[in-house]
Amino acid sequence: MVTHIVMWKFSTNEETLEAKARLEALSSEIPQIVAFEVGIDFNRSAAAFDLTLYSTFLSREDLQIYQNNPKHVAVAQFIGSIATARGVVDYEM
Numbered sequence: 818m819v820t821h822i823v824m825w826k827f828s829t830n831e832e833t834l835e836a837k838a839r840l841e842a843l844s845s846e847i848p849q850i851v852a853f854e855v856g857i858d859f860n861r862s863a864a865a866f867d868l869t870l871y872s873t874f875l876s877r878e879d880l881q882i883y884q885n886n887p888k889h890v891a892v893a894q895f896i897g898s899i900a901t902a903r904g905v906v907d908y909e910m
Contacts, residue, residue, distance in 0.1 A: 818851070818910045819874045821883075824866035826902040833857060833867045836899070839892045840870055846888050849879035866904065880907065 827833045837855050844853035852873040858865045874880045883889055897903075 819877055819880050820906075820908050820910060821870070821872045821874065821880055822906045823870045824904045825868045825896060825900040827867050827899060828901055832899045836868055836896045839895060840868075843889055843892060847883050847886050849874055849883045849886075851875060851879075866902070877909070 825836065827836065834857075837857060840855045841853075844850055850872060852871075854871045856869050856871075858867050858869070872883075874883060884893075
């Protein structure tokens with residue numbers, strides 16, 4: 818199993834909510850996704866990110882298929898255009 822975690826910071830609540838909605842739409846669109854969870858931070862500390870994506874895949878290859886899927890690419894480009902910061906972690910279990 819491969820776990821893919823991404824965190825973003827945004828300037829506004831509206832941007833956070835729009836990014837969350839677009840990400841959640843991917844979960845039923847891309848068959849390589851095993852698990853998919855999108856959460857909004859409630860902590861609001863200076864160190865906190867606003868939005869987190871936690872997703873799992875059967876293999877690195879499935880993660881790569883997901884990342885290259887045109888639907889994911891479109892969402893990633895949109896989020897990249899509005900996010901002020903991004904962090905990512907990929908690991909195998």
